[in-house]
Amino acid sequence: MAHRNKGATSKSSHSKKKPAEEPVITSPNMDSLGFQAMDSNVPGLSQVILKKLNMKSYDEYKSAMDGKTRGMDFGIRTYFDMFQKMEDTFKFCAECKKLPDALPDPRSLRRCKRCQNVYYCNSECQRANWPVHKKLCKKLKLVALDRLVEWLVFTGDIPFPTATWTKRIQEVKSWDDWFSMQEHLEEKLSSILTGHYMNILWANVGKPKPEEGELLESIKRLTTDFQSKPITIGMALHAFGIDLYTKPVTVHIVGASHIETLNTRVTDYDELTRVFPGHQGIEVVMVGVNVVDGPIMRPPLTAFGPRGRVYLSSYKALYPDFWESQVETHQAARPDLVVGFHPGLHACLDVMEGWLPTLLLLRDYKIPTLFTIYNEQELKYSLKILTELETQITGYGANPFTSLKPEQVYSNPNKSPIYCSAYYITCYGSPAATLVHS
Numbered sequence: 001m002a003h004r005n006k007g008a009t010s011k012s013s014h015s016k017k018k019p020a021e022e023p024v025i026t027s028p029n030m031d032s033l034g035f036q037a038m039d040s041n042v043p044g045l046s047q048v049i050l051k052k053l054n055m056k057s058y059d060e061y062k063s064a065m066d067g068k069t070r071g072m073d074f075g076i077r078t079y080f081d082m083f084q085k086m087e088d089t090f091k092f093c094a095e096c097k098k099l100p101d102a103l104p105d106p107r108s109l110r111r112c113k114r115c116q117n118v119y120y121c122n123s124e125c126q127r128a129n130w131p132v133h134k135k136l137c138k139k140l141k142l143v144a145l146d147r148l149v150e151w152l153v154f155t156g157d158i159p160f161p162t163a164t165w166t167k168r169i170q171e172v173k174s175w176d177d178w179f180s181m182q183e184h185l186e187e188k189l190s191s192i193l194t195g196h197y198m199n200i201l202w203a204n205v206g207k208p209k210p211e212e213g214e215l216l217e218s219i220k221r222l223t224t225d226f227q228s229k230p231i232t233i234g235m236a237l238h239a240f241g242i243d244l245y246t247k248p249v250t251v252h253i254v255g256a257s258h259i260e261t262l263n264t265r266v267t268d269y270d271e272l273t274r275v276f277p278g279h280q281g282i283e284v285v286m287v288g289v290n291v292v293d294g295p296i297m298r299p300p301l302t303a304f305g306p307r308g309r310v311y312l313s314s315y316k317a318l319y320p321d322f323w324e325s326q327v328e329t330h331q332a333a334r335p336d337l338v339v340g341f342h343p344g345l346h347a348c349l350d351v352m353e354g355w356l357p358t359l360l361l362l363r364d365y366k367i368p369t370l371f372t373i374y375n376e377q378e379l380k381y382s383l384k385i386l387t388e389l390e391t392q393i394t395g396y397g398a399n400p401f402t403s404l405k406p407e408q409v410y411s412n413p414n415k416s417p418i419y420c421s422a423y424y425i426t427c428y429g430s431p432a433a434t435l436v437h438s
Contacts, residue, residue, distance in 0.1 A: 078204075079200055079201075079203075079204040080204040080206070082204075083148070083201075083204050083205045083206070084206065086147075087205075087206070090117070090119070090413075091109050091119050092109075092119060092411075093109065093119060093120050093121040093125050094118045094119060094120060094125075094129050094133065094413055094414055095120060095121075095125035095126070095128050095129040096121060096125055098121050103121055108121060108122070109121055110126075112126070112133065112137065112140075114137050114138075114141065115137045115138070115140040115141040115143075115144060116141060116144045116145075116207055117140040117141060117143060117144035117408070117413065118133060118137075118140060118413050118414070129414070132414045133414050136413075136414055136415075136416060136417070139406055139416075139417055140408065140413060140417070142218070142221070142406055143406050143407070143408045143417055145210060145214065145215075145218050146218050146221055146222060146405050146406070147408075148201060148205055148207075149201070149215065149218045149219065149222055150222055150225075150405075151197070151201060152192065152195075152197055152198065152201070152219075152222070153222060153226060154263055155197040157192045157195055157197055157198070158192060158219060158222050158223060158226060159222075159223045159226045159227060160182075160188035160189065160191070160192060160223070161188065162182060162227070162271060162274055163181060163182055163183045163274065164273075164274050164277050165181055165274055165275055165277070166181050167181065169234055169235065169238045169275055169276075170238060173400055174400050175224050175400075175401070175404060178227075178231070178401075179220070189216055189219055189220070192219050193212065193215055193216060193219070198215075220404070221403075221404045221405045221406075222405055224401075224402075224403055224404040224405065225403040225404070225405040225420065226268075227271050227401075228399075228401050228402060228403040228420060228421050229260075229269070229341065229421070230268075230269040230270075230271040230272050230275075231271060231275065231401045232339075232370070232372060232399060232401050232421055232424065233251055233269075233272065233284070233337070233339055233370075234271075234272055234275040234276065235399075235400075235401060235424075236337055236339060236368070236370040236424075236426060237249065237251075237276075237336075237337060239370075239394075239395060239426055240337065240368040240394075240426070240428070242336050242337060242368070244276045244279040244280060244282065245276075245278065245279060245280060246280065247280055248280045248281035248282070248283065248304035248307075248333075249279070249280070249281070249282050249283070249336045249337070250282075250283045250285065250301075250332075250333040250334070250335050250336055250337075251282065251283065251284045251285070251335060251336065251337045251338070251339060252285050252286075252287055252319075252335040252337075252338045252339070253284065253285070253286045253287065253288075253338075253339050253340070253341065254287055254288065254319045254338055254339070254340045254343075254358055255287075255288050255319070255340050255341075255343050255355070255358075256286035256287055256288035256290070256291050256314065256341075257288050257290035257291065257292075258290060258291075258292045259341070260286050260288075260291070260341065261286055261291045261292040261294060261296065261297075261314050262292045262294070263294065264292075264294060264295070264296050264312070264314075265295060265296075266295050266296055266312050267310075267312075268312065269282075269284050269310050269312050270310050272284075272310050273308060273309065273310055277308075278308060279307070279308060280304075280307050280308075281304045281306065281307050281308070281309060281311070282309075282310045282311070283300065283301050283304065283310075283311045283313070283333065284310060284311070284312050284313070285300045285313050285314070285315060285332065285335075286312075286313070286314040286315070287314070287315045287317060287319050287322045288314075288316070288317075288319075289316060289317065289318055291314040291315070291316050292314075294314075296312045296313055296314045297313075297314050297316075298313045298314075299313065299315075299331075300313050300315060300326060300331070300332035300333065301313075301332070301333065302330070302331060302332070302333075304333075315332075318357075319357075319358045319361070320357045320358060320361055323361060335367055336368065337367075337368050337369070337370070338362055338367050338368070338369045338370075339369070339370045339371075339372075340369070340370070340371045340372070341371075341372050341420075341421065342372055342373070342374060342420070342421070343355055343371055343382075344378075345371075345381070345382050345385050345386075346377075346378050346381035346382060346385070352385065356389075359386070359389055359391065360389070362391075362427075363389065363390070363391045363427075363429060363430055364429075366428060366429035367428075367429075368426070368428050369426065369427050369428065370424055370425070370426050371424065371425045371427075372399065372420070372421035372422075372423065372424050373421075373422065373423040373424065373425065374418045374419070374420070374422055374423070375418060375422060375423070376423065378423075379396065379423045379425070382425060383396060383425060386425065386427055390430045390431060391427045391429075391430055392427055392428050392429050392430050392431060393425065393426070393427050394426045394427060394428050395424075395425070395426040396423070396424065396425045396426070397423065397424065398422065398423055399421050399422060399423055399424045401421070402419050402420065402421050402422040402423075403419050403420040403421060403422075404419065405419070405420070406418070406419060407419065407420065
């Protein structure tokens with residue numbers, strides 16, 4: 001799904017108050033906005049998804065995402081059942097938007113044979129849609145493949161074990177440079193390709209297995225998707241000249257949700273140690289009202305642990321509440337860097353108002369900050385918003401470590417796919433300074 005934006009706060013000021021155990025959110029939840037967007041494009045699609053997940057309401061879905069519902073199996077009994085349920089959520093006519101239940105024969109939907117991604121209810125709809133679909137068909141084929149192979153991230157096959165960087169971060173300009181530093185790359189990729197879970201995948205998805213070269217490229221795209229976040233953080237640490245070798249460093253990820261925290265392991269940001277070997281310790285704290293309970297749901301550090309390690313944790317709160325209850329009381333370290341992955345400042349007025357207290361806090365406390373952006377239009381609007389808030393923009397541009405995995409706009413597949421963290425903005429305090437465009 002490509003509805004990854006999420007609001008960070010809903011407070012309207014920096015006024016002190018006792019933090020509530022369960023934060024009250026007046027801004028819309030971005031997952032709920034995503035569900036609304038689905039139904040505006042394909043009426044009834046959200047209910048299909050809930051049904052396939054063995055759920056009756058969005059609240060039940062939200063409870064599961066928040067980790068409040070234990071032992072939920074989503075009605076899945078076999079691998080085949082799991083992949084079939086996932087595929088069923090993409091079954092609607094890309095031209096007329098009809099769902100299977102709206103057709104005389106629900107089984108009459110047919111996939112595009114080229115991309116194995118988009119469905120049509122009849123040949124007339126497919127012909128009518130072809131002038132639009134043909135421009136994206138090849139790219140949507142990659143989307144469909146990556147959507148399946150991504151399961152290997154959850155099984156732990158992806159990413160492969162990575163090597164300590166043999167170049168300084170300023171010398172690594174692209175993913176090609178990064179892959180060139182990986183020792184025994186062919187053997188590592190081959191191990192995933194021939195692994196147990198890859199075999200299970202293609203025995204159960206009901207689709208023909210692609211050629212070896214296509215699968216290898218998919219594994220590499222998904223590897224960049226996994227490593228994009230820690231390496232982008234490393235890029236920001238370098239851009240702001242933050243010294244990791246004389247003292248421990250703390251990074252806060254604001255507006256975090258299930259996107260950053262669902263099934264996240266305590267080792268998922270260890271690439272930062274490969275980027276900065278010999279560092280004095282890096283703490284990464286994910287803060288947001290929609291973080292998911294799991295292995296990283298543990299308190300932030302009051303005194304840093306072992307050198308040369310990354311400590312990953314999450315905290316369920318609005319960021320200004322977290323700042324007041326944890327940072328100002330010295331129960332959590334003041335951040336050396338704050339990162340917001342896809343804040344979606346442009347999405348709607350309510351989302352912007354939700355982020356406003358956090359943006360003002362970061363500006364007023366002069367915290368080095370990086371935001372990532374999906375596309376150039378969003379970049380333009382985000383720059384405008386930050387400039388109007390008198391935030392000093394220190395840099396912006398294309399992110400060399402963007403994810404290479406194309407993301408499909410879930411309920412509108414014939415829109416151009418997007419790429420996570422494709423652009424970035426760095427900012428620091430105020431007043432405005434000379435803009436650096438890289």
